[in-house]
Amino acid sequence: MKLPKGFLGSAVRAGLRKKPGLDVALLVAPEGANAAAVFTKNLFQAAPVTLSRAALKKSGGRVRAVVVNAGCANAVTGAGGDAAARRVQQRAAELAGCPREEVFVASTGVIGVVLPDEKVRAFLPDAFARLSAGGLEAVSRAILTTDAAPKVASATFRHGGTTCRVVGVAKGAGMIHPNMATMLAFVTTDAPASAPLLSAVLKEAVDGSFNAISVDGDTSTNDTVLLLASGKAGGSRLRSMDEAAAFRAALAKVCGELAWRIVRDGEGAKRVMEITIEGAATEREARLAAHAVATSSLVKTALYGGDPNWGRILAAIGRSGARVSTRSVSLKAGSVVLVKDGAPTSYREEAAAKAFARERVPLVANLGVGKARARLLAADLGHEYVSENADYRS
Amino acid sequence: MKLPKGFLGSAVRAGLRKKPGLDVALLVAPEGANAAAVFTKNLFQAAPVTLSRAALKKSGGRVRAVVVNAGCANAVTGAGGDAAARRVQQRAAELAGCPREEVFVASTGVIGVVLPDEKVRAFLPDAFARLSAGGLEAVSRAILTTDAAPKVASATFRHGGTTCRVVGVAKGAGMIHPNMATMLAFVTTDAPASAPLLSAVLKEAVDGSFNAISVDGDTSTNDTVLLLASGKAGGSRLRSMDEAAAFRAALAKVCGELAWRIVRDGEGAKRVMEITIEGAATEREARLAAHAVATSSLVKTALYGGDPNWGRILAAIGRSGARVSTRSVSLKAGSVVLVKDGAPTSYREEAAAKAFARERVPLVANLGVGKARARLLAADLGHEYVSENADYRS
Numbered sequence: 123m124k125l126p127k128g129f130l131g132s133a134v135r136a137g138l139r140k141k142p143g144l145d146v147a148l149l150v151a152p153e154g155a156n157a158a159a160v161f162t163k164n165l166f167q168a169a170p171v172t173l174s175r176a177a178l179k180k181s182g183g184r185v186r187a188v189v190v191n192a193g194c195a196n197a198v199t200g201a202g203g204d205a206a207a208r209r210v211q212q213r214a215a216e217l218a219g220c221p222r223e224e225v226f227v228a229s230t231g232v233i234g235v236v237l238p239d240e241k242v243r244a245f246l247p248d249a250f251a252r253l254s255a256g257g258l259e260a261v262s263r264a265i266l267t268t269d270a271a272p273k274v275a276s277a278t279f280r281h282g283g284t285t286c287r288v289v290g291v292a293k294g295a296g297m298i299h300p301n302m303a304t305m306l307a308f309v310t311t312d313a314p315a316s317a318p319l320l321s322a323v324l325k326e327a328v329d330g331s332f333n334a335i336s337v338d339g340d341t342s343t344n345d346t347v348l349l350l351a352s353g354k355a356g357g358s359r360l361r362s363m364d365e366a367a368a369f370r371a372a373l374a375k376v377c378g379e380l381a382w383r384i385v386r387d388g389e390g391a392k393r394v395m396e397i398t399i400e401g402a403a404t405e406r407e408a409r410l411a412a413h414a415v416a417t418s419s420l421v422k423t424a425l426y427g428g429d430p431n432w433g434r435i436l437a438a439i440g441r442s443g444a445r446v447s448t449r450s451v452s453l454k455a456g457s458v459v460l461v462k463d464g465a466p467t468s469y470r471e472e473a474a475a476k477a478f479a480r481e482r483v484p485l486v487a488n489l490g491v492g493k494a495r496a497r498l499l500a501a502d503l504g505h506e507y508v509s510e511n512a513d514y515r516s
Numbered sequence: 517m518k519l520p521k522g523f524l525g526s527a528v529r530a531g532l533r534k535k536p537g538l539d540v541a542l543l544v545a546p547e548g549a550n551a552a553a554v555f556t557k558n559l560f561q562a563a564p565v566t567l568s569r570a571a572l573k574k575s576g577g578r579v580r581a582v583v584v585n586a587g588c589a590n591a592v593t594g595a596g597g598d599a600a601a602r603r604v605q606q607r608a609a610e611l612a613g614c615p616r617e618e619v620f621v622a623s624t625g626v627i628g629v630v631l632p633d634e635k636v637r638a639f640l641p642d643a644f645a646r647l648s649a650g651g652l653e654a655v656s657r658a659i660l661t662t663d664a665a666p667k668v669a670s671a672t673f674r675h676g677g678t679t680c681r682v683v684g685v686a687k688g689a690g691m692i693h694p695n696m697a698t699m700l701a702f703v704t705t706d707a708p709a710s711a712p713l714l715s716a717v718l719k720e721a722v723d724g725s726f727n728a729i730s731v732d733g734d735t736s737t738n739d740t741v742l743l744l745a746s747g748k749a750g751g752s753r754l755r756s757m758d759e760a761a762a763f764r765a766a767l768a769k770v771c772g773e774l775a776w777r778i779v780r781d782g783e784g785a786k787r788v789m790e791i792t793i794e795g796a797a798t799e800r801e802a803r804l805a806a807h808a809v810a811t812s813s814l815v816k817t818a819l820y821g822g823d824p825n826w827g828r829i830l831a832a833i834g835r836s837g838a839r840v841s842t843r844s845v846s847l848k849a850g851s852v853v854l855v856k857d858g859a860p861t862s863y864r865e866e867a868a869a870k871a872f873a874r875e876r877v878p879l880v881a882n883l884g885v886g887k888a889r890a891r892l893l894a895a896d897l898g899h900e901y902v903s904e905n906a907d908y909r910s
Contacts, residue, residue, distance in 0.1 A: 165833075198830055198859065200858055343834065427905070427906030437736055440559040508817050
């Protein structure tokens with residue numbers, strides 16, 4: 123797949139991680155792009171996160187180059203980490219011929235190790251030499267950590283007589299959770315849009331996609347979603363959320379697809395639950411309840427086992443802090459009503475087992491106290507997750 | 517080990533669960549005992565929890581008999597579950613020759629199935645016939661679910677020229693977490709104490725023991741800690757927290773020992789972390805941070821692997837909602853300082869690995885913003901946990 127007009131990509135191996143393969147990705151908009159980003163809410167923000175946030179602000183939402191490395195998160199690394207990130211940014215700015223604040227950097231990998239930036243800088247000229255519109259595939263592989271496969275999604279939309287494209291690439295796996303867990307996503311479009319509009323559009327898309335998934339409830343120090351618009355498709359600039367309706371739909375599709383792939387790929391997950399909380403007193407309580415279910419180790423292991431052990435789901439809701447009417451609560455798995463009016467129905471055990479055996483298990487709990495709702499996608503918790511994470515560093 | 521003076525115990529097999537062994541336990545104070553209890557805070561409270569809470573209130577804190585069953589939690593079972601619990605209570609009251617409200621019932625096992633109370637009632641006469649002071653051992657086995665071993669602890673203390681005993685028995689394993697997860701504990705003493713004093717003493721002991729442990733972050737619908745005092749050791753009645761100082765110390769020892777055994781036995785745990793948060797802005801924030809670390813799947817799998825991946829610990833703290841000074845935060849594992857002033861120290865990797873390889877891993881994080889602290893014991897998360905929980909019901 124090619125990048126949208128106005129973007130080039132490439133990747134190189136700088137030797138930041140032991141396992142073979144690419145580990146530094148480069149995205150360039152030769153004539154610049156308008157940009158908006160969403161970052162992790164974790165208090166321990168990695169050096170590249172604080173640097174890129176400040177750069178975006180200083181440039182007024184303009185980006186010429188994006189440098190992403192895997193193998194080292196450069197988080198909790200103090201002043202040494204800040205300086206390393208800055209040196210990468212500086213070198214890329216020289217090569218791109220732009221001010222330093224138009225270079226956006228992102229990192230993923232182990233926490234607590236200062237980025238060996240001399241390796242990244244040594245291979246940056248090579249990365250610039252390899253830039254091409256077809257470089258997306260290399261970018262998609264270079265940013266992965268424990269992911270099983272690259273994640274790319276695209277959509278098109280019509281705007282003023284021309285067809286615009288939206289192409290996104292992401293990495294995820296462990297630590298995926300609302301509030302932007304170790305997840306990086308870079309979405310490019312050739313649509314013409316200002317940085318402020320991109321901000322509004324991105325926030326909406328992220329809330330409905332990346333912030334509605336959970337692999338293990340942990341959030342990372344490095345998570346970043348960056349949206350870049352080159353405007354190279356032509357046409358008049360999109361000026362309002364209303365005018366951007368088709369763009370927003372395309373962006374929602376791309377982000378939703380990437381989010382689904384991330385949670386589906388979550389640390390060896392074999393099953394994903396889609397937990398919908400209805401009838402909550404407030405939206406906050408709906409999210410609390412969905413979060414408690416999505417992060418319950420007991421629920422997630424039962425999901426892994428394909429075991430319709432719904433008592434664990436209600437127990438998680440019951441400790442979540444959300445108000446529940448224990449007399450009118452209900453729970454459905456797919457089309458099987460398991461609990462109604464606070465008591466088990468006479469459902470067939472085989473029907474329940476079948477609902478829990480699917481790749482995607484839709485669960486709907488109605489708390490019976492209000493009208494608010496929330497929805498989360500969450501991966502199961504199995505042996506692959508334990509194996510992957512018990513010794514990630516070695 | 518014998519029960520304290522004034523208590524008898526026994527257990528029978530009523531066939532409530534498939535696997536062999538005892539599944540109904542009976543504790544009797546032939547002349548009655550003063551009592552206090554702490555129950556789960558989960559909104560879905562099991563039928564025996566609501567029934568026993570009401571009974572204790574009605575009897576003014578007097579208990580003659582305690583009936584505990586494994587194999588069925590009798591939770592989320594609606595009116596049918598309430599009636600089943602009441603019939604067990606009624607039958608035990610007839611056999612003990614006491615009012616119904618002096619019978620305390622507790623259940624543990626699968627949620628969503630009404631207790632087959634006819635089985636329990638059919639075997640209760642046999643249980644009464646087998647009562648003895650040495651019945652503690654049978655009681656300790658009959659209440660287990662996924663526990664690897666029975667959990668009994670005892671202590672003595674001097675009061676007015678006589679020696680009093682405190683003997684406790686507990687079950688735990690999955691769903692152990694602050695707010696009283698699927699955990700049952702019954703503590704007996706021959707000390708003379710009123711029900712109100714027992715309430716105060718029990719609350720203190722539970723906060724420092726059962727409410728400071730975590731296996732998987734889930735809390736159950738059935739958790740109960742019951743403290744019974746027969747007064748049969750003789751001596752004057754303990755009248756104040758000050759007078760009860762020696763009793764409180766003995767109770768803390770018994771509850772602390774049972775809590776440690778529960779978390780150590782947690783669903784196949786091979787390692788336990790003792791996470792202490794210091795320097796938090798408030799006690800609530802200290803607990804939030806400790807809770808985030810104790811329930812992080814990434815931290816728990818690293819602990820399982822003996823991997824000193826401390827970045828995951830800070831990442832969990834950073835998303836917990838507790839305020840942290842990222843410039844002055846520090847982290848120690850045992851005597852190894854891993855992070856100081858917000859940056860990694862030059863600790864030796866082998867020293868860190870050694871600290872994480874112990875059975876009990878003490879972790880101390882100082883958030884650098886205040887003086888509040890909190891402490892939690894938490895089990896690791898490994899293959900045994902997944903195997904145990906992926907198909908618990910079959």
